Amino acid sequence: xxxxxxxxxxxxxxxxxxxxxxxxxxxxxxxxxxxxxxxxxxxxxxxxxxxxxxxxxxxxxxxxxxxxxxxxxxxxxxxxxxxxxxxxxxxxxxxxxxxxxxxxxxxxxxxxxxxxxxxxxxxxxxxxxxxxxxxxxxxxxxxxxxxxxxxxxxxxxxxxxxxxxxxxxxxxxxxxxxxxxxxxxxxxxxxxxxxxxxxxxxxxxxxxx
Amino acid sequence: xxxxxxxxxxxxxxxxxxxxxxxxxxxxxxxxxxxxxxxxxxxxxxxxxxxxxxxxxxxxxxxxxxxxxxxxxxxxxxxxxxxxxxxxxxxxxxxxxxxxxxxxxxxxxxxxxxxxxxxxxxxxxxxxxxxxxxxxxxxxxxxxxxxxxxxxxxxxxxxxxxxxxxxxxxxxxx
Numbered sequence: 001x002x003x004x005x006x007x008x009x010x011x012x013x014x015x016x017x018x019x020x021x022x023x024x025x026x027x028x029x030x031x032x033x034x035x036x037x038x039x040x041x042x043x044x045x046x047x048x049x050x051x052x053x054x055x056x057x058x059x060x061x062x063x064x065x066x067x068x069x070x071x072x073x074x075x076x077x078x079x080x081x082x083x084x085x086x087x088x089x090x091x092x093x094x095x096x097x098x099x100x101x102x103x104x105x106x107x108x109x110x111x112x113x114x115x116x117x118x119x120x121x122x123x124x125x126x127x128x129x130x131x132x133x134x135x136x137x138x139x140x141x142x143x144x145x146x147x148x149x150x151x152x153x154x155x156x157x158x159x160x161x162x163x164x165x166x167x168x169x170x171x172x173x174x175x176x177x178x179x180x181x182x183x184x185x186x187x188x189x190x191x192x193x194x195x196x197x198x199x200x201x202x203x204x205x206x207x208x209x
Numbered sequence: 210x211x212x213x214x215x216x217x218x219x220x221x222x223x224x225x226x227x228x229x230x231x232x233x234x235x236x237x238x239x240x241x242x243x244x245x246x247x248x249x250x251x252x253x254x255x256x257x258x259x260x261x262x263x264x265x266x267x268x269x270x271x272x273x274x275x276x277x278x279x280x281x282x283x284x285x286x287x288x289x290x291x292x293x294x295x296x297x298x299x300x301x302x303x304x305x306x307x308x309x310x311x312x313x314x315x316x317x318x319x320x321x322x323x324x325x326x327x328x329x330x331x332x333x334x335x336x337x338x339x340x341x342x343x344x345x346x347x348x349x350x351x352x353x354x355x356x357x358x359x360x361x362x363x364x365x366x367x368x369x370x371x372x373x374x375x376x377x378x379x380x381x382x383x
Contacts, residue, residue: 003344003372006326006379010345013323014234022229024222030254037252037287104279105260107358108339111282203285206336207359209367 038196039115042122043098045192050091057083075144082136090129097122112204119197123189130185134177142170221261225254228276231346235280238342241331253283277343277356285335329378333371340364340371 022030034040057080064076097118106114145166153159225232232253233246240246257279264275330341343353353368354361 003376003379006322007345007347009320009323010326011347013320014230022222022226027222027225027254030251031258033251033255035252035255036248037256037283039286103260103263104256104282105263105275106282107278107356108281108285109358111278111358112286115286200286203336206334207357 039098039101042193042196043095046091046094046098050087050095053087053091057087071144071148075140079137079140082140086129086132086136090125093125094122097125109204109207112200112207116197116200116204119193119200123193123197126189127185130181130188131178134174134181138170138174138177142166145170221258224272224276225257228273231273231276232280234346235277235284235342237327238330238338239284239335241327249284249287252287253280256283271352274352274355277346277348281339281342281356285339325379329375332378333374337371337374340368341375344368344372 060076060080060083064073064080067073067076101115101118103111103114146163149159149163149166153163232250236246236249236253240249257276260279264272330338333341339357340353343356348356350361350364350368353364357364359367
């Protein structure tokens with residue numbers, strides 16, 4: 001059978017469509033359901049991440065309030081402040097980026113391109129913020145420890161060795177943490193968004209071919 | 210705009226009512242499974258509602274063009290469906306069953322020719338399905354280009370390729 005005949009069959013079937021008409025209540029019911037799109041899934045993931053990090057921050061704030069030493073309070077205070085700024089900025093970018101992926105009225109090509117660009121940007125931001133968490137987490141305690149050791153060095157010359165050992169210690173820990181975080185961030189982001197990214201790239205390639 | 214909080218205006222409801230068959234045809238083409246199809250239809254309506262404030266009736270784009278765009282965008286970029294649907298087969302994939310069970314045979318009757326067409330379409334990629342849909346719906350190359358966002362020349366070239374692919378799949382299934 002020729003394609004044109006099949007098209008006629010299709011047209012006839014479409015013409016004799018017996019689907020029950022939707023009334024306004026049925027349309028309203030459809031709109032009350034939550035979206036199951038991949039973008040909606042990613043947005044839900046982002047909100048879950050945010051809730052988790054806010055919980056961690058709340059625990060840190062609780063610890064800060066409980067700290068008795070001024071030095072510990074200062075160190076934790078800096079850590080929390082940097083954490084709030086970086087986490088807030090990351091989630092603002094992430095959620096804004098994902099929300100911007102919802103223009104379903106664009107052409108198929110534009111929508112795929114837009115989704116791909118925004119998803120790449122979301123991944124870039126996520127990766128950068130994960131990597132920045134290393135200097136933020138280690139930099140603050142290292143700074144405080146080294147300042148304290150430098151003060152002690154003025155009265156005790158033996159502290160010079162300890163000072164440099166501390167620098168090496170933080171350097172090694174930082175490097176290991178960097179490698180671990182890089183591995184974790186890549187795998188975590190791949191698991192969350194990788195499949196969708198690969199799919200979008202494949203679709204766009206096919207459409208442009 | 211929260212879909213749950215706002216009742217749809219009469220013009221939106223009227224559009225969904227009037228174009229329901231068109232939207233269902235898109236869903237039918239992308240989802241052989243009835244439950245998946247219903248999910249997709251709901252998602253399409255939801256995305257139409259979200260995109261509704263941006264729709265400019267006075268603009269050049271026809272309403273049907275805009276509806277095809279939204280429906281195809283949702284159908285093509287939907288990840289959830291894909292995980293529940295068998296993967297698209299390659300033309301040379303001999304292991305893929307040629308006679309997949311007729312979807313929803315107990316629910317809706319489809320003439321054998323049409324069922325064979327759907328079986329062949331189901332083995333195409335999601336992008337190729339869009340071309341087949343627009344061909345079956347007798348859209349002009351200009352409209353297709355406007356929906357897909359590629360040039361008319363590109364549409365023409367790809368349409369020939371997709372039609373050849375579909376012909377081969379239909380011949381194999383006979």
